[in-house]
Amino acid sequence: MSSYHLDHLQYLETEAIHIMREVAAEFERPALLFSGGKDSICLLRLAEKAFRPSDIPMPFLNVETGHEFPELLEFRDRRAKQLGAKLIVRTVDQAIANGTATPAPGEVSRNKLQIPVLLGAIEEFRFDCAIGGARRDEEKARAKERFFSFRDAFGQWDPKNQRPEIWNVYNGRLNQGENMRVFPLSNWTEMDVWEYIRQEKLEVPNIYFSHTRDVFRRGGQLLPVPPPHTDASKPDPFAGGRPKPNEPIQSMVCRVRTIADMISTGMIDSPAITVDDIIGEVAAARVTERGTRADDKASEAAMEDRKKAGYF
Amino acid sequence: MSANHPIELLRFNTCGSVDDGKSTLIGRLLYDSKSLMEDQIEALERSADITGGGQINLANLTDGLRAEREQGITIDVAYRYFATPRRKFIVADTPGHVQYTRNMVTGASTANLSIVLVDARLGVIEQSRRHTYIASLLRIPHLVIAINKMDLVDWSEERYLEIRAEFEKFLPLLDIKDVKFIPLSALNGDNVVEPSKHTPWYVGPTLLGHLETVHIASDWNLNGFRLPVQWVNRPNNPTNKELHDFRGLSGQIGSGIVKVGQKVMVLPSGMKSTVKEIWTYDGKLQEAFCPQSITIQLEHDLDISRGDMVVGLDVLPGMGTELHAKVCWMNQRPLQRGKKYFLKHATQSVQAVVTSIDSRININNYDVQPEPAELALNDIGEIRIKTAKPLIYDGYATNRLTGSFILIEQGTNATVAAGMLQPPLEAVKPEYNDFAI
Numbered sequence: 001m002s003s004y005h006l007d008h009l010q011y012l013e014t015e016a017i018h019i020m021r022e023v024a025a026e027f028e029r030p031a032l033l034f035s036g037g038k039d040s041i042c043l044l045r046l047a048e049k050a051f052r053p054s055d056i057p058m059p060f061l062n063v064e065t066g067h068e069f070p071e072l073l074e075f076r077d078r079r080a081k082q083l084g085a086k087l088i089v090r091t092v093d094q095a096i097a098n099g100t101a102t103p104a105p106g107e108v109s110r111n112k113l114q115i116p117v118l119l120g121a122i123e124e125f126r127f128d129c130a131i132g133g134a135r136r137d138e139e140k141a142r143a144k145e146r147f148f149s150f151r152d153a154f155g156q157w158d159p160k161n162q163r164p165e166i167w168n169v170y171n172g173r174l175n176q177g178e179n180m181r182v183f184p185l186s187n188w189t190e191m192d193v194w195e196y197i198r199q200e201k202l203e204v205p206n207i208y209f210s211h212t213r214d215v216f217r218r219g220g221q222l223l224p225v226p227p228p229h230t231d232a233s234k235p236d237p238f239a240g241g242r243p244k245p246n247e248p249i250q251s252m253v254c255r256v257r258t259i260a261d262m263i264s265t266g267m268i269d270s271p272a273i274t275v276d277d278i279i280g281e282v283a284a285a286r287v288t289e290r291g292t293r294a295d296d297k298a299s300e301a302a303m304e305d306r307k308k309a310g311y312f
Numbered sequence: 313m314s315a316n317h318p319i320e321l322l323r324f325n326t327c328g329s330v331d332d333g334k335s336t337l338i339g340r341l342l343y344d345s346k347s348l349m350e351d352q353i354e355a356l357e358r359s360a361d362i363t364g365g366g367q368i369n370l371a372n373l374t375d376g377l378r379a380e381r382e383q384g385i386t387i388d389v390a391y392r393y394f395a396t397p398r399r400k401f402i403v404a405d406t407p408g409h410v411q412y413t414r415n416m417v418t419g420a421s422t423a424n425l426s427i428v429l430v431d432a433r434l435g436v437i438e439q440s441r442r443h444t445y446i447a448s449l450l451r452i453p454h455l456v457i458a459i460n461k462m463d464l465v466d467w468s469e470e471r472y473l474e475i476r477a478e479f480e481k482f483l484p485l486l487d488i489k490d491v492k493f494i495p496l497s498a499l500n501g502d503n504v505v506e507p508s509k510h511t512p513w514y515v516g517p518t519l520l521g522h523l524e525t526v527h528i529a530s531d532w533n534l535n536g537f538r539l540p541v542q543w544v545n546r547p548n549n550p551t552n553k554e555l556h557d558f559r560g561l562s563g564q565i566g567s568g569i570v571k572v573g574q575k576v577m578v579l580p581s582g583m584k585s586t587v588k589e590i591w592t593y594d595g596k597l598q599e600a601f602c603p604q605s606i607t608i609q610l611e612h613d614l615d616i617s618r619g620d621m622v623v624g625l626d627v628l629p630g631m632g633t634e635l636h637a638k639v640c641w642m643n644q645r646p647l648q649r650g651k652k653y654f655l656k657h658a659t660q661s662v663q664a665v666v667t668s669i670d671s672r673i674n675i676n677n678y679d680v681q682p683e684p685a686e687l688a689l690n691d692i693g694e695i696r697i698k699t700a701k702p703l704i705y706d707g708y709a710t711n712r713l714t715g716s717f718i719l720i721e722q723g724t725n726a727t728v729a730a731g732m733l734q735p736p737l738e739a740v741k742p743e744y745n746d747f748a749i
């Protein structure tokens with residue numbers, strides 16, 4: 001290549017690598033949030049690009065709701081092992097058991113309950129920075145966020161008072177107890193993520209590809225039927241997320257476009273079995289990826305409210 | 313990716329005074345270029361029923377915070393992404409309110425093009441001048457002056473020409489090479505994506521047409537190699553022979569090109585060496601260029617750490633502790649002579665003290681007021697700084713990456729200034745003339 005020119009993916013890549021290295025250099029105890037989802041899969045490849053041939057100089061952290069697709073957890077563990085990284089998992093179940101998280105009466109989704117668990121893990125390991133895979137194109141409150149997103153001692157985001165972020169000179173300074181969330185994929189779109197997965201030949205959990213699954217319709221979404229409840233000594237973690245008698249189960253050829261937990265991830269009707277197929281679908285899509293998630297539909301400001309409370 | 317011709321990326325932002333229609337314009341661009349998804353349009357329609365008396369409000373697409381929607385103003389930058397067959401776009405919608413100038417600077421600092429909106433009824437007002445000045449200060453190469461709300465002045469060519477003439481009076485005082493004037497109505501979409509039938513007297517392109525074709529090929533600086541060392545890459549792997557002695561210098565190239573075998577200098581030490589290897593995850597390279605992120609190994613084992621800079625010998629940077637810079641002040645507490653700040657420049661953080669405030673710009677006429685007592689919120693001025701350790705730098709005009717810095721207030725850690733360095737009076741004169749031994 002004799003023309004000194006980067007295409008848009010190369011540009012996004014170098015921007016993200018630069019940010020990851022700033023984190024490694026400026027923070028004492030950073031962590032990388034790795035869920036096994038497509039965005040955090042890209043983060044891992046970027047971490048490899050930023051730090052190899054050295055080890056990735058931070059542990060991976062995942063907050064489990066207890067409602068995950070089993071395929072996702074299997075993939076997460078395997079990928080962390082492949083990369084020789086330390087994976088720390090903290091769960092909503094533990095937090096409920098030891099009283100640090102309390103479900104709201106009647107609330108089925110555990111999305112909000114991830115907040116105290118994440119903040120607890122940050123405190124437990126004294127993390128001063130957590131790298132996440134959030135993208136600005138996902139949602140309009142996210143569209144407002146900085147690469148280096150400052151959180152006060154309660155983990156809160158203050159959208160009316162963010163630090164200016166000029167050029168690529170990032171201010172990572174913190175006082176005791178405060179921390180930073182850093183989003184290297186801020187400028188990536190859903191399409192960029194899939195093009196990067198194709199370019200880098202990255203493995204993704206197989207639930208992103210079309211398969212046959214039992215689903216039921218609720219609130220305009222096709223929700224997966226959760227696995228059966230076997231351990232009778234514990235309460236059913238999916239209670240409330242199971243089909244009711246008036247919600248008939250149907251078998252469907254489908255896949256996920258975005259992964260939250262099983263209770264809020266709508267399946268989409270899709271024959272896509274390769275990354276190329278998915279890219280074709282994204283290009284032709286008429287709804288955003290968040291359009292398939294119940295947690296964001298709650299209200300116009302659902303995401304903003306969760307972020308103010310300390311969400312990713 | 314797409315086959316032969318790589319898709320170019322254009323980053324632009326909207327600016328101008330409160331209510332000039334910046335957010336509406338971006339909403340219109342997204343809407344008319346068919347970049348909106350059904351659920352986004354539905355959400356717009358839903359909010360219109362509640363608050364908008366049935367009219368959809370395109371500004372709600374970017375005004376993503378509750379406080380913004382309540383007040384109908386933009387508080388912080390929103391980023392949006394869209395593509396046409398010709399280009400990919402990253403758009404920053406910035407606030408017009410003076411109080412949030414810091415967020416306008418944030419959104420503009422990474423743009424290749426700025427759109428300054430003006431309300432055709434009001435013409436050029438203080439915020440139009442401030443934002444145009446900031447765009448020039450940041451050296452954004454391309455400017456569009458969008459004369460908006462033409463529907464409210466009966467599509468008057470005379471009014472358009474009047475406003476254009478007002479701009480042309482002061483544009484020559486600024487450093488902007490490429491300026492384009494477009495009359496439009498963001499609300500109705502005239503001259504945004506489709507040409508307007510109301511402006512037969514206007515012969516230029518629509519806004520989108522201009523964004524798709526403006527020449528941006530060489531906005532990166534390929535002269536004079538600079539690699540600010542970001543992270544020293546030392547694999548802790550004593551058993552692997554190849555990695556045992558690996559000592560990589562990782563960073564993003566700030567300007568120029570580097571080749572294997574090239575002689576380089578490490579600053580501040582002034583030691584010279586040769587590039588032995590350009591290492592990347594995707595394999596070793598023979599050469600690399602700005603703004604790639606790479607890891608290099610040098611022939612000699614020198615003492616190098618974060619904050620140092622590896623530079624090419626052809627064009628040497630300046631090095632010193634006495635700096636002269638323009639700053640944009642972004643905090644309630646004014647900039648004071650004698651006060652200590654942290655200064656972050658490239659990958660280096662040092663303590664700094666402001667030794668003098670040389671001037672302040674009067675934003676209404678761009679006059680220079682010498683030796684003001686302080687710089688207050690949103691003031692722009694020239695200052696002198698002394699740093700505790702030398703900076704290795706270039707003038708901002710030639711190098712955005714090695715010519716820029718931020719000031720951070722000690723204690724609160726607030727980012728209080730964006731700084732643009734004047735070119736060094738002389739290039740660094742290293743004391744070592746030989747290669748490291």
Ligand SMILES: Nc1nc2c(ncn2[C@@H]2O[C@H](COP(=O)(O)OP(=O)(O)OP(=O)(O)O)[C@@H](O)[C@H]2O)c(=O)[nH]1
Binds near residue numbers: 329333336462464
């Ligand atoms: N008639 C008319 N009204 C317009 C036009 N463009 C915008 N407006 C109206 O002007 C008002 C302000 O528009 P916004 O897009 O919110 O303005 P803004 O520049 O983003 O404002 P800030 O972000 O708060 O600085 C809204 O009521 C718009 O509907 C136009 O071309 N014609």
Ligand SMILES: [Mg+2]
Binds near residue numbers: 335405406407
């Ligand atoms: Mg606005």
